[in-house]
Amino acid sequence: MKQSKKQSKKWYRLDNAAKIYPAVRTKKWSGNFRVSMTFKEPVDPDILQQALNDIRKRIVNLNLELKKGVFWYFFEETDRPVYVEPDTKNPCGRIGGKHNHDMPYRVKYYNNRIAVEIFHALSDGTGGMVFLKSLGARYLELKYKIKPAPCDGVILCGSEPDPEEMEDSFKKWAKFRTLKSRKEMRGYHFKGVKLPDRQTSVITGIIPFCELHKLTKKYEVTVTEFIVSLIIEAFMQCQSESRVRSERPVKVSVPINLRNIYPSKTLRNFALYINPGIEPRYGEFTFKEITEEVHHFMRMNNKEKYLNAIMCKNLSDEMNPMVRAIPLGIKNIAMYAAFKMYGETLVSSTFSNLGKVTLPPEMEPYVERVQFMLGRFMSGMPSAAATSYKENMYITWTSGKREKDVERIFFTSLVKMGIPVKIESNC
Amino acid sequence: MSYCVNCGVELEKSQKRCPLCSTPVINPNESIEVDVVPPYPPDDATTVEKKLRHAAVLLVSIVLFVPLIICPLCNVIISGEITWSIYVVLSVVYAWPIIVPPILFQNNIFNKCVWIDFFSTLIFLKVLNVITTPEINWFLNLSLPIMIYIMIALYANVFIYRRTRHILTVISVSLILAGFMSIIVEYLILSFKGSYIYFVWSVPTAISCISLAAVILVVSHITKLKLSFKKRMHI
Numbered sequence: 001m002k003q004s005k006k007q008s009k010k011w012y013r014l015d016n017a018a019k020i021y022p023a024v025r026t027k028k029w030s031g032n033f034r035v036s037m038t039f040k041e042p043v044d045p046d047i048l049q050q051a052l053n054d055i056r057k058r059i060v061n062l063n064l065e066l067k068k069g070v071f072w073y074f075f076e077e078t079d080r081p082v083y084v085e086p087d088t089k090n091p092c093g094r095i096g097g098k099h100n101h102d103m104p105y106r107v108k109y110y111n112n113r114i115a116v117e118i119f120h121a122l123s124d125g126t127g128g129m130v131f132l133k134s135l136g137a138r139y140l141e142l143k144y145k146i147k148p149a150p151c152d153g154v155i156l157c158g159s160e161p162d163p164e165e166m167e168d169s170f171k172k173w174a175k176f177r178t179l180k181s182r183k184e185m186r187g188y189h190f191k192g193v194k195l196p197d198r199q200t201s202v203i204t205g206i207i208p209f210c211e212l213h214k215l216t217k218k219y220e221v222t223v224t225e226f227i228v229s230l231i232i233e234a235f236m237q238c239q240s241e242s243r244v245r246s247e248r249p250v251k252v253s254v255p256i257n258l259r260n261i262y263p264s265k266t267l268r269n270f271a272l273y274i275n276p277g278i279e280p281r282y283g284e285f286t287f288k289e290i291t292e293e294v295h296h297f298m299r300m301n302n303k304e305k306y307l308n309a310i311m312c313k314n315l316s317d318e319m320n321p322m323v324r325a326i327p328l329g330i331k332n333i334a335m336y337a338a339f340k341m342y343g344e345t346l347v348s349s350t351f352s353n354l355g356k357v358t359l360p361p362e363m364e365p366y367v368e369r370v371q372f373m374l375g376r377f378m379s380g381m382p383s384a385a386a387t388s389y390k391e392n393m394y395i396t397w398t399s400g401k402r403e404k405d406v407e408r409i410f411f412t413s414l415v416k417m418g419i420p421v422k423i424e425s426n427c
Numbered sequence: 428m429s430y431c432v433n434c435g436v437e438l439e440k441s442q443k444r445c446p447l448c449s450t451p452v453i454n455p456n457e458s459i460e461v462d463v464v465p466p467y468p469p470d471d472a473t474t475v476e477k478k479l480r481h482a483a484v485l486l487v488s489i490v491l492f493v494p495l496i497i498c499p500l501c502n503v504i505i506s507g508e509i510t511w512s513i514y515v516v517l518s519v520v521y522a523w524p525i526i527v528p529p530i531l532f533q534n535n536i537f538n539k540c541v542w543i544d545f546f547s548t549l550i551f552l553k554v555l556n557v558i559t560t561p562e563i564n565w566f567l568n569l570s571l572p573i574m575i576y577i578m579i580a581l582y583a584n585v586f587i588y589r590r591t592r593h594i595l596t597v598i599s600v601s602l603i604l605a606g607f608m609s610i611i612v613e614y615l616i617l618s619f620k621g622s623y624i625y626f627v628w629s630v631p632t633a634i635s636c637i638s639l640a641a642v643i644l645v646v647s648h649i650t651k652l653k654l655s656f657k658k659r660m661h662i
Contacts, residue, residue, distance in 0.1 A: 089470040111464050196533060202467070203446050205436070243592075408434060408447035415435040422437040425446030426467035 012064065012075040016170040016314050017269035018121040022066060022073045023335035024343070024378070025096065028197040032092045032375035033125060033352075033385070035132040036115035038368045043109040044143060048084045051139040052107055054157045056082070059134060060166055061123060061267050066096060066104055071328055073121070075104075084109055089426050090200045092375030092398070095119040107135070112368070114139065117375075120269070125354050125372060125385070126257050127267040129153060132370070133359065140366050148360040162265060169264040170311055180309035187277065187348045188239050188248035189381060192401035200376040201399045203407050206422040207414065209356075209393040215417060219288065221295045223388075224353045225276075227395065228252050228298075229291040231384060232278050234409040235348045239280065241405075251277030253347040254298070258311075261304050272310050274301045275347050343378075349406070350374060350383040357389045369394065376400045382407060429454040441465040483530050488523070495519045513558060521551040537585075545578055568619045576611055580604040595647040599640035606636030 014022070021031045056062045062082075064075035082103055087110030095104060096119060104119035116135065118128045134155040137148040150156045195201060216226040235250040255271045264270055276297040278285055285293070301307075317323060326334070357370040370389040373396040377383055380400025387394055397407045404427075411421050429438050429452045431445035440463040444451050494515055502512035524547040528540045549571065556566035583604060588597045613629035646653055 087468055089467050091467070110468050201446075204466070404447050411436050411447060412434045420437060422439065423431075423442070423446055424439040424466040425442065427444075427446045 010077045011067075012166060013168065014073055014075065014121060015168045015269050016311075016318055017124070017271065019072070019318060020335055020339055020343075021119065021121040022096075023332040024339045025094070026378075028094060029376070029378055030094045030096060031120040031378075032095050032117055033120060033128060034092050034115055034117045034373045034375065035125070035128045035354075036113050036369075036371045036373070037132055037136045038113045038371070039136075039140075039366055040112065040368050041366075042112055043114055043139075045084055045109055047142050048107070048109055048114060048135075048139055051135055051142055052082060052084060054142075055131075055135050055138050055155075058155060058157050058159065058161060059131060059267070060161055061127070062105065062131065064104065064122065066119075066121065068328060071324060071326070071331070073328070075122075078103075082107065086110060087113070087115060090198055091115065091202060091373065091426075092117055092200060093198060105131075123267055124257075124269045124271045125255070125352055126259060126271070127269070129354055129357065129370075129372070130155060130267055136367065137360070137363060140363055144366065146362045146366075148362045151360055152358045154360055154363075164265040165267045167264070167266050168268065169258065169262065169266045169270040170315060173258070173262045173264070173308070174312045174315050175308050176312050176316070178309050178312070180306065180313050184251075184275065184342075184346050185249055186345050187251040187275075188235060188244075189345070189348060189379065190235065190238055190401060190403075190406055191242055192380075192403040192405070194380045195400050195402055199400070200426075201401070201404070202373065202396060202426045203399075203404065203411075204371065204373075204394055204396045204424045205411050205414070206424070207393045207395065207419055209388045209391055211419050212393055212414075215419060219291045221291050222298075223393075224254065224351070225294045225298055226291060227353070227384070227386065228254060228276055228351050229287065229294045230410055230413055231349055231351055231406075232276075232290050232294065233287055233413065234406045236278060236280055236285070237409050238405050247280040249277050249279045249281075251275040251347045253350040255350075255352045256302055256307060258307065261307065272307050272314075273350075274298070274307075274310075276301075277348075344381060345379075349381055350377070352383075352385045354385070354387045357387050364390075371396060374398050384410075439466060480530055480533075484527050487526055487530065491519050491523055491526075517551065517554060517558070521547060541578075541581065545574065549574060565619065569615050572615055573608075573612060576608060580608065593647070595643055599643040599647075602636045602640035602643070606633035606640070609633050609636070 024031070052062075060077070063077050063079070065078040065080060067074055067076045080103065082105075084107045087108040091108075095106060095117060104122040106117050108115045108117065114132075114136065116128060116132050118131070123131070130153045133153050137154045138157055140146050141148060148154055148156070150159060212223060212226075216223050219226060219229075221229070231252050232250050235252075239247055239250065253273045253275050255273050258264065258270045258272060259266070262270075274297075276294045278290055278293060323331070352372070352374060354372045359367055359370075367389075369392070370387055371394045372385045372387045374383050374385045376398055377400065382397055382399035382401060384395055384397045386396070397410070399407070411423065414421050428440075429442075430436065431438055431448065431450055432453060433448045433450040434445055436445070436447065438445060438452055442452060498512040498515040499509055502509055524543050528543050529536060532539050552570045552574075553566050556564065556570075580601075584597055584601055587600050588594075591597070609629040609632040610626065613626055614624065617624050617626075
């Protein structure tokens with residue numbers, strides 16, 4: 001009986017972007033991110049638990065556990081309970097146990113805030129935001145008896161699961177016309193004293209979005225391009241102050257949400273990275289010049305054809321019959337080596353902007369803030385994530401370094417440009 | 428609301444220091460509110476790490492405890508008295524404060540461990556002196572001054588590194604201090620033996636060290652010389 005029950009469990013292959021994360025996970029680190037929603041009143045953990053149980057019945061992704069196969073990891077459906085837990089000072093700690101049953105996410109609460117921390121193998125920021133909004137909607141529905149509309153990325157409990165939510169959109173949309181090489185020069189890495197493995201420094205800057213938007217108009221760039229330029233400038237300043245022997249390019253990895261290009265409803269990973277940057281060896285760049293470089297790079301590379309070529313290159317590696325036939329243990333070693341070569345070393349930082357977060361009008365009066373944060377990177381490099389909700393933008397820096405030079409230069413540059421910044425931190 | 432006087436950013440009410448530059452919050456009109464809920468809970472995630480550290484300490488202690496019991500026992504069974512095992516016991520007792528503090532401490536490890544190592548080494552040497560040759564006080568005349576000199580040299584190097592962050596300067600200072608150390612050690616040995624103070628090996632050592640240090644210092648600090656050196660020596 002038990003055997004037949006086991007056999008009937010649904011399983012899913014990991015998508016192309018997800019495959020690297022379980023392979024490079026260490027005993028102390030895993031690639032995670034976190035989305036959080038702050039209400040106007042304290043969170044009731046019992047209602048939150050009920051909301052999680054209800055939403056799990058609808059969203060298939062939340063009922064998956066990571067398992068090891070002979071050649072690849074895979075997700076398998078599970079009815080293992082997931083309990084909400086109190087938040088910790090150091091968010092986005094390692095997700096997953098050493099055993100063969102890993103729930104790839106956790107739900108936390110603290111004061112007025114609920115937070116969902118997700119292992120990147122399960123989903124990307126956009127998918128994570130759908131989980132959070134749906135969980136928040138169900139929580140408010142249970143607590144205040146409101147009926148949120150199923151719009152703005154909110155999935156209601158009673159609705160039917162859409163098979164497209166679980167599709168591997170990379171495979172669906174890759175055209176395999178050409179492959180784009182991923183050869184790039186190593187980027188500058190901020191040197192500093194590494195914090196102990198379990199510590200993450202989190203600094204959130206709260207910025208009035210309208211004022212920032214006005215400023216970006218002046219430079220004729222988008223908000224993302226403007227912030228990426230500021231990050232590059234901060235890293236370049238750090239590099240010039242650190243008296244390095246040979247200067248390296250400062251590059252920032254920017255995830256591109258492919259759902260804006262392809263009509264995909266997937267709740268799994270569907271994003272690619274492009275790395276705008278500056279080569280300091282050409283000379284000193286003014287901020288205006290940096291914004292122009294970033295702007296043109298983004299316009300040039302953020303195109304369906306180029307992104308598809310990158311996607312095809314990533315997929316071609318995975319689909320290579322030789323690679324597929326290698327047992328998982330050996331593959332993990334090779335993937336770890338590849339991650340060390342092409343992963344964090346190529347870029348100085350990452351900036352992920354989830355953009356303007358909108359909620360159904362029924363939820364808005366109860367929600368004060370929606371935030372997005374990247375987990376600590378393996379190398380500890382400072383990286384930023386942003387969302388804007390209502391009139392504010394929340395830029396959260398996470399870092400595994402003791403020194404806060406990059407964050408300080410970044411925020412003080414904004415202050416010097418006349419943008420007021422309010423700082424919150426776990427330090 | 429308070430602003431950081433250094434960065435100009437507004438700080439959240441529970442913040443006692445600016446998270447960006449560590450400047451303390453100074454607002455005479457508004458004292459820091461103790462009741463304000465901070466944006467993140469107090470540290471509890473590190474309890475796992477603490478537990479792991481404690482487990483590691485326990486493991487090390489058990490490993491060291493085994494020879495502490497077995498060696499004297501064997502010694503007594505074979506020889507009928509405690510002879511060689513006293514050195515094993517002494518070494519094991521000395522090893523514990525050398526190994527354990529780096530595992531246990533999380534912050535300011537260098538300072539704490541260096542001082543613990545310093546005092547435990549002194550105690551170890553003193554006990555060794557009392558056990559082996561109680562009639563000759565080599566600890567006071569030899570070990571103590573050398574240990575004190577090593578500590579001074581170590582802190583001098585750390586101080587210079589923190590001030591300059593220049594590795595060549597640190598190397599040259601270390602060479603100068605090593606040169607002086609050779610003279611001090613020879614002087615201490617000669618005076619301990621009560622023989623005529625006549626430096627034999629220490630002076631050439633010191634001269635070599637100091638000359639090398641001078642060359643490094645000069646080459647690294649005089650730009651013109653540095654450039655000409657680079658010009659002639661480039662590969």
